[in-house]
Amino acid sequence: MLDSCENCAHFEDSEWSVLGGCNAKGLDCARRSRHFLPGEPVYHEGDEPSGIYCVSSGLIGIRKVDAEGDSMLLRLVRPGQTFGYRSALTGAPHGVSAEALKDARVCHIPAATVRKALAEEPGLLMAFFRHLADDMAAAEVKVMETVSASCRVRFLRLLMALGGGEDAGLLELPVSRQDIASLIGVRSETMSRVIRGIEDEGLAHFSGRRVEIPDPHRLAEESVGALAA
Amino acid sequence: MLDSCENCAHFEDSEWSVLGGCNAKGLDCARRSRHFLPGEPVYHEGDEPSGIYCVSSGLIGIRKVDAEGDSMLLRLVRPGQTFGYRSALTGAPHGVSAEALKDARVCHIPAATVRKALAEEPGLLMAFFRHLADDMAAAEVKVMETVSASCRVRFLRLLMALGGGEDAGLLELPVSRQDIASLIGVRSETMSRVIRGIEDEGLAHFSGRRVEIPDPHRLAEESVGALAA
DNA sequence: CCTTGAAATTGATCTGCATCAATACAGGCC
DNA sequence: GGCCTGTATTGATGCAGATCAATTTCAAGG
Numbered sequence A, B: 001m002l003d004s005c006e007n008c009a010h011f012e013d014s015e016w017s018v019l020g021g022c023n024a025k026g027l028d029c030a031r032r033s034r035h036f037l038p039g040e041p042v043y044h045e046g047d048e049p050s051g052i053y054c055v056s057s058g059l060i061g062i063r064k065v066d067a068e069g070d071s072m073l074l075r076l077v078r079p080g081q082t083f084g085y086r087s088a089l090t091g092a093p094h095g096v097s098a099e100a101l102k103d104a105r106v107c108h109i110p111a112a113t114v115r116k117a118l119a120e121e122p123g124l125l126m127a128f129f130r131h132l133a134d135d136m137a138a139a140e141v142k143v144m145e146t147v148s149a150s151c152r153v154r155f156l157r158l159l160m161a162l163g164g165g166e167d168a169g170l171l172e173l174p175v176s177r178q179d180i181a182s183l184i185g186v187r188s189e190t191m192s193r194v195i196r197g198i199e200d201e202g203l204a205h206f207s208g209r210r211v212e213i214p215d216p217h218r219l220a221e222e223s224v225g226a227l228a229a
Numbered sequence C: 001c002c003t004t005g006a007a008a009t010t011g012a013t014c015t016g017c018a019t020c021a022a023t024a025c026a027g028g029c030c
Numbered sequence D: 001g002g003c004c005t006g007t008a009t010t011g012a013t014g015c016a017g018a019t020c021a022a023t024t025t026c027a028a029g030g
Helices: A021-030 A085-090 A111-120 A123-148 A151-163 A177-184 A188-200 A216-224 B021-030 B085-090 B111-120 B123-148 B151-163 B177-184 B188-200 B216-224
Strands: A032-036 A041-043 A051-057 A060-065 A071-077 A097-100 A104-110 A170-172 A205-207 A210-212 B032-036 B041-043 B051-065 B071-077 B097-110 B170-172 B205-207 B210-212
Touching: A021 A104, A021 A111, A051 A085, A051 A111, A071 A123, A071 A177, A071 B123, A085 A111, A085 A123, A085 B123, A104 A111, A111 A123, A123 A151, A123 B071, A123 B085, A123 B123, A151 A170, A151 A177, A151 A188, A151 A216, A177 A188, A188 A205, B021 B097, B021 B111, B051 B085, B051 B111, B071 B123, B071 B177, B085 B111, B085 B123, B097 B111, B111 B123, B123 B151, B151 B170, B151 B177, B151 B188, B151 B216, B177 B188, B188 B205
Parallel strands: none
Antiparallel strands: A032 A104, A041 A097, A051 A104, A060 A071, A060 A097, A170 A210, A205 A210, B032 B097, B041 B097, B051 B071, B051 B097, B170 B210, B205 B210
16 A cells, blocks of 8 residues: 555654554554545534544645634645644534645544544544644744734744745745735735735745745844834 | 642642542642742743643733733633643643732642653543643634734623623623733723723723623623624 | 636725823822 | 822824725636
8 A cells, every 4th residue: 555644755743653553554444535626625613523634735724714704714734734633632513614725635534543543542642732732832923923013024924934944045835815814814905015015125026926035034034023124 | 638639629620630539639749839929920931841730719821922022911820720731741841921910829730740640540631632722722713803803892802701601790800901901912002992982882881990791782792793883 | 819707916095003102090108 | 198109091193904996917718
């Protein structure tokens, strides 16, 4: 089986790596892989959980809609990462929705299998706890940024985060500009203006989804604060 | 022992309740109770974790400071609730700070005891996972609200949350107005104006920290949206 | 090539909240 | 009482970003 969990390119980084080989085999038998088209929902807010999801390729977006009906993109889930585990483990209905942002292949591990794995390998729950702790830390930073930083700074920081440590001054925006806007909590018009401003200053060059950053170091400095004159 | 964990008024609601009586005794021996003055820190951002904290009386605030130096109150921890468990369980340094907001008595359960309890009772980790899941859900709502709702609406919702289901139209603000402002992410001047506005409309009556709400139902309606003309 | 519809840009205007700067109003203490 | 230090209120002004409305760009299909 070429595309088994154990052979998955991201297996070592995922929570499942705490499972010994034998349990990982159980995972592999039970999982069902499925393709999603861009925009297609994986689950909705309020749905009952049915298991844990794992992205094998493409990109998933976690979204939340508020009482007034406007939605916001809370975070992105990349290949190798799990999602939906929170509800799967607590049993509570999903508090957020998940949807494909580009063509994606997603594995689904049914709740029963998850329960079995949890019972056999106590370390697994701790692995998910760590994941949740990281997500929580990110959420806290997001709250802080949203209230204190300008949308320009928030966008620059997002750029750096997307750069992902690679200081090759070239990166690709994973999603549409509307979604980028939604990710930092601004209107798309504002997004355009911010991008234009950055372009004009020569801080970065945008064409389509390609972003070229001539001087990553300067960008880093600007993103530190609104201190810039 | 009058004030043991098992006799704690909040024991049943806390994560510790999953421990059988024998393990709870271990808790009780190891814990150290300590008093904190208002404003006194329990731990700082970046500190290494040393165990789990449990509020027995008073009020604790969870705060975060960003790069620019301005801080924000993220959430409140009430008697019977635990805090600091995230770092204690993952081993990572605290990502937020905790401080007493009023005279408080806080129990500290050392890391070694926590480890022992976790090993003996697998359900304990799940209890903390649930707690974290709840905190995460609250954080997600907070992000949404911060970007989409006006500060007026955010404050009205906070009032409702503080009312805590009790529709007795009388409640007490747990903290100073500065802290309330920090909790919803606005300046204290704006807070004053918002309160004045609400007062003028007769939606609620404020005197010191006492808040009287003549018509809770009307307040609930207003807090639903900025739809109000 | 033309059509169609969605995504992105641009401009004009409006408004909520921050900011700056006084002033009022406490509670503790001599 | 009067004084003093921190908290709360009020006013005047400025600006970031939302909103409304009109194009422009672009990818996909006929």
